Structures are given as C-alpha cells and as structure tokens.
Amino acid sequence: MGVRLLMLGLLALVIAFGAKVPSVSAKPMVACDRLLSVRASEAYAPFSMKSVGGSAVGLDNTFIARVLDSIGCKYRFVFLPWKRSLYAIKTGDLDILPSASFTKERTAYGWFSRPYRNDVSGFLVRRGEARKFNIHDLDDVVKYDLRIGHVRSAYRGEEFKKFVSNPENQQHVIDLPRAEMGISLLINGRIDMLIGIPEASYMQAKIRSLDDKVEIHPFVLGKEPVRLMYSRQTMSPELVRRIDDAIERETKFAWYRDLYGEKAVTAN
Structure with a gap:
C-alpha cells in the first residue's frame, strides 16, 4: 500500500511539472529576444496550409516569413484551431495571429498591425444551388430557412x-470547430451554406477532390482588410511598430503584388 501511494505521489509530481507552462513574459518584448510563435492553419488554402512534410505553407506564411526575416526575428509556426488561437493570444501562449480582423473586443488583449491583405467574405454552397437561393442580404437566410455553418x-x-445576436436567427447558425468540417457537413446536407472566405473554402474542397460538389455563391457578404494580431502579454508597442514598418516596406515590392494579386492592399 505504501509503495502504491509513493508511486501515485511521483506520478502527480510528473504531471504537475510536465504540464504546459504559460509563455507569458514578465515584460513584453521590445526586440525579438526569443523565438516568436506564429499561428498557422492546416487547411486555409491558399493562405495557410500544412504540407505533406508538416511545414506551414501558403501565401500568408510566405509573407509573414519574409517580413520577420527582414528585421532579423526568429519564429516558428504553430498549428492551432482559430478559437484556441484567440485564447492563446489573450494568455500570452501565442505571439502572433495572422488573418485577424480588427474588432473593439479584441483590442482588450491584442495589438493589431496595419492591413497586409484584403478579404472577401461570402458563402460556399452545394454544386447547382448558387442560383437556387436568391440571396441579397442575411434576412433571406431566414426567408429560405437555411442553415449556415460558421x-x-x-x-x-x-x-x-x-x-447572430438576434436570438431568432441563432437557429440558422451552426457553430463549427474547423472550416474543413463544414465542407463535409455541406456536402452531406447538414448545413446549406458555409460562411467564410469562399475562395479558401473552395480550394480546400479541391484539395480533397470535392470541388465538383460545391460552388461559390455570388452574394458578397463583406470586404475588409486583415491584419496580424499580437499578444499584449508578450509584444510591446515598440516591437509591433517595428514589424509594421517592415510590412509597409514589403507591400511596396513587386513580389508582394505578385503574391496576393487583387487581394494586395495596394491593389485598390
């Protein structure tokens, strides 16, 4: 019995010391004093994907690497779901979150860079249904009794x-942990539309050889710039400004315009 208690005690110590320790610095970094952690998505083509070899590839990752390399910052890409990424920014377990939209709520725990590309949001639907639902605004979602994957x-x-804030509309929105799950639910008829960046959703379907089953709906929900979001716990305003200056420099080069095309912030 004594041996068993001793073993349980040792196991508890191992668990305690092996648990994840938050990476919050005592003081936010003014310079790149350590390896920066940058969130990457496994399935957000063409902006961020996980290669066969396990590396972070895609347009955003290429751009971010170029920016950080230009100012001598070392970094590593970390694959995380979106919701967990926001929490990690808040706690300081993640330094940089790309493809972030500016909201007042997020400024409570994060800094934001200048825009580095533009996003167009809308819907992916099943093949042959883009013209079936004549949608001009979100009220038409209720009119047709549609279910949106989000x-x-x-x-x-x-x-x-x-x-979504209207309780009467919440029955039309199905929360998803990952966008790629939405493609399967869409094809199987569990949802009628998948909200997001239609081009990215379509390319993800194409990677899975499912592009013949889906199409982009012509309705455009919105257009807005996206930014890098930084943890206030680990990144100082000085370091944010330094990265901002690098973003501004890089967006003036031809390679940047070739990379993002019409989504480049300098394209409009």
Whole structure:
C-alpha cells in the first residue's frame, strides 16, 4: 500500500511539472529576444496550409516569413484551431495571429498591425444551388430557412455579428470547430451554406477532390482588410511598430503584388 501511494505521489509530481507552462513574459518584448510563435492553419488554402512534410505553407506564411526575416526575428509556426488561437493570444501562449480582423473586443488583449491583405467574405454552397437561393442580404437566410455553418469565434463583419445576436436567427447558425468540417457537413446536407472566405473554402474542397460538389455563391457578404494580431502579454508597442514598418516596406515590392494579386492592399 505504501509503495502504491509513493508511486501515485511521483506520478502527480510528473504531471504537475510536465504540464504546459504559460509563455507569458514578465515584460513584453521590445526586440525579438526569443523565438516568436506564429499561428498557422492546416487547411486555409491558399493562405495557410500544412504540407505533406508538416511545414506551414501558403501565401500568408510566405509573407509573414519574409517580413520577420527582414528585421532579423526568429519564429516558428504553430498549428492551432482559430478559437484556441484567440485564447492563446489573450494568455500570452501565442505571439502572433495572422488573418485577424480588427474588432473593439479584441483590442482588450491584442495589438493589431496595419492591413497586409484584403478579404472577401461570402458563402460556399452545394454544386447547382448558387442560383437556387436568391440571396441579397442575411434576412433571406431566414426567408429560405437555411442553415449556415460558421467557425466558432471567427469574425465575419458587423452585419453577420448583428444577425447572430438576434436570438431568432441563432437557429440558422451552426457553430463549427474547423472550416474543413463544414465542407463535409455541406456536402452531406447538414448545413446549406458555409460562411467564410469562399475562395479558401473552395480550394480546400479541391484539395480533397470535392470541388465538383460545391460552388461559390455570388452574394458578397463583406470586404475588409486583415491584419496580424499580437499578444499584449508578450509584444510591446515598440516591437509591433517595428514589424509594421517592415510590412509597409514589403507591400511596396513587386513580389508582394505578385503574391496576393487583387487581394494586395495596394491593389485598390
């Protein structure tokens, strides 16, 4: 009995010391004093994907690497779901979150960079149904009694935020942990539309050889710039400004415009 208690005690110590320790610095970094952690998505083509070899690839990751390299910052990409990423920014367990929309709520725990590309949000639907639902605004979602798949905590503009805040509309919104799950639910008829960046959703379906089963709905929900979001716990305003200056420099080069095309912030 004594041996068993001793073993349980040792196990408790191992668990305690092996638990994840938050990476919150005593003082936010003014310079790149350590390896920066940057969130990456496994399935957000063409902006962020996980390669066969396990590396973070895609347009956003290419751009971020170029920016951080230009100022001598070392970094590592970390694959995390979106909702967990926001929490990690808040706690300081993540330094940088790309593809973030600016909201007042998020400024309580995060800094924001200048915009580095533009996003167009809308819907992915089943093949042949883009013209079936003549949608001009979100009220038509209620009119046609449609179900929208929506990634938890993802910001899709003030119009959608207002729509979801109405209790009568909440039955039309199905929360999803990951966007790729939404593609399967869409094809199987569990939802009618998948809200997000239609191009990214379509490319993810194409990677899975499912592009013949889905199409982009012509309705455009919104257009807005996206930014890098930084943890206030680990990143100082001085370091944020330094990265901002690098973003501004890089967006003036031809390689940047070639990378993002019409989504480049300098394209409009």
